[in-house]
Amino acid sequence: MRRSRGLRNKTRHILHVSPRNRGKLTITATMRPFKVGDRAAVVLEPRVHAGMPHRRFQGTTAVVLGHQGKAVVVQIYNGNKAKKLIVRPEHLQPL
Numbered sequence: 001m002r003r004s005r006g007l008r009n010k011t012r013h014i015l016h017v018s019p020r021n022r023g024k025l026t027i028t029a030t031m032r033p034f035k036v037g038d039r040a041a042v043v044l045e046p047r048v049h050a051g052m053p054h055r056r057f058q059g060t061t062a063v064v065l066g067h068q069g070k071a072v073v074v075q076i077y078n079g080n081k082a083k084k085l086i087v088r089p090e091h092l093q094p095l
Contacts, residue, residue: 011055015046022047025090032089034072038064040092042076042085051088061095062087 008015025047034040042057051071062074062085071086 007052007054011046014055014058015044017046029090032092032094034064034067034089034092034094036064036066039095040064040072040074041095042074042087042091043093045090048088048090051086052091053085053087057085062092 025045029045040062042053042060042062044052044055044058056078057076060076062076065073065075065084067073068086071088072092074085074087074092076083076085
Protein backbone atom coordinates (compact mmCIF):
# COMPACT_ATOMS: atom_id res chain seq x y z
CA MET A 1 0.00 0.00 0.00
CA ARG A 2 1.30 3.48 -0.87
CA ARG A 3 2.20 5.86 1.91
CA SER A 4 -0.10 8.88 2.18
CA ARG A 5 1.53 12.30 1.77
CA GLY A 6 -1.00 14.96 2.71
CA LEU A 7 -0.55 18.69 3.33
CA ARG A 8 0.51 18.15 6.94
CA ASN A 9 3.09 15.51 6.02
CA LYS A 10 6.35 15.70 8.07
CA THR A 11 5.10 18.52 10.29
CA ARG A 12 5.54 16.87 13.69
CA HIS A 13 7.69 19.69 15.11
CA ILE A 14 6.65 22.61 12.90
CA LEU A 15 2.99 22.25 13.87
CA HIS A 16 3.58 21.57 17.56
CA VAL A 17 1.96 23.67 20.29
CA SER A 18 3.48 23.63 23.75
CA PRO A 19 1.13 22.55 26.55
CA ARG A 20 1.09 26.06 28.06
CA ASN A 21 -0.22 27.56 24.83
CA ARG A 22 -2.89 24.98 23.99
CA GLY A 23 -6.53 25.92 23.65
CA LYS A 24 -8.36 28.61 21.79
CA LEU A 25 -6.57 31.36 19.95
CA THR A 26 -6.82 34.95 21.14
CA ILE A 27 -9.20 37.30 19.37
CA THR A 28 -6.35 39.70 18.57
CA ALA A 29 -4.61 37.06 16.44
CA THR A 30 -7.83 36.49 14.50
CA MET A 31 -8.62 40.18 13.96
CA ARG A 32 -5.14 41.50 13.08
CA PRO A 33 -5.42 44.43 10.66
CA PHE A 34 -3.30 44.25 7.50
CA LYS A 35 -3.13 47.05 4.95
CA VAL A 36 -2.06 46.76 1.33
CA GLY A 37 1.73 46.98 1.11
CA ASP A 38 2.40 45.77 4.67
CA ARG A 39 5.05 43.12 5.22
CA ALA A 40 4.25 40.04 7.28
CA ALA A 41 5.94 36.78 8.25
CA VAL A 42 4.18 33.52 7.44
CA VAL A 43 4.12 31.61 10.74
CA LEU A 44 1.82 28.59 10.71
CA GLU A 45 -0.65 28.40 13.58
CA PRO A 46 -1.44 24.70 14.13
CA ARG A 47 -4.59 25.37 16.18
CA VAL A 48 -6.35 26.82 13.10
CA HIS A 49 -6.62 24.55 10.06
CA ALA A 50 -8.58 26.93 7.85
CA GLY A 51 -6.55 29.19 5.61
CA MET A 52 -3.25 27.52 6.46
CA PRO A 53 -0.64 27.71 3.70
CA HIS A 54 1.66 24.82 2.82
CA ARG A 55 4.49 24.17 5.26
CA ARG A 56 7.12 25.09 2.64
CA PHE A 57 6.14 28.74 3.18
CA GLN A 58 6.78 28.64 6.95
CA GLY A 59 9.05 31.52 7.96
CA THR A 60 8.91 33.41 4.66
CA THR A 61 8.29 37.15 4.36
CA ALA A 62 5.20 38.21 2.44
CA VAL A 63 3.78 41.46 1.08
CA VAL A 64 0.04 42.09 1.48
CA LEU A 65 -1.75 42.56 -1.87
CA GLY A 66 -5.34 42.75 -0.66
CA HIS A 67 -8.19 40.98 1.12
CA GLN A 68 -10.47 38.16 0.07
CA GLY A 69 -13.29 37.61 2.52
CA LYS A 70 -11.78 36.96 5.97
CA ALA A 71 -8.44 36.04 4.40
CA VAL A 72 -5.49 38.13 3.24
CA VAL A 73 -3.93 37.81 -0.22
CA VAL A 74 -0.14 37.92 0.08
CA GLN A 75 2.75 37.57 -2.36
CA ILE A 76 5.93 35.68 -1.57
CA TYR A 77 8.97 34.74 -3.61
CA ASN A 78 9.85 31.08 -3.94
CA GLY A 79 13.30 31.42 -5.48
CA ASN A 80 12.82 33.97 -8.28
CA LYS A 81 9.17 33.13 -8.83
CA ALA A 82 6.42 35.25 -7.23
CA LYS A 83 3.54 33.29 -5.69
CA LYS A 84 0.18 34.48 -4.41
CA LEU A 85 -1.16 32.92 -1.23
CA ILE A 86 -4.58 33.29 0.33
CA VAL A 87 -3.89 33.11 4.07
CA ARG A 88 -5.95 33.70 7.18
CA PRO A 89 -4.56 36.40 9.54
CA GLU A 90 -3.86 33.80 12.26
CA HIS A 91 -0.99 32.51 10.13
CA LEU A 92 0.59 35.94 9.58
CA GLN A 93 2.63 38.09 11.97
CA PRO A 94 3.24 41.76 11.16
CA LEU A 95 6.86 42.83 10.67
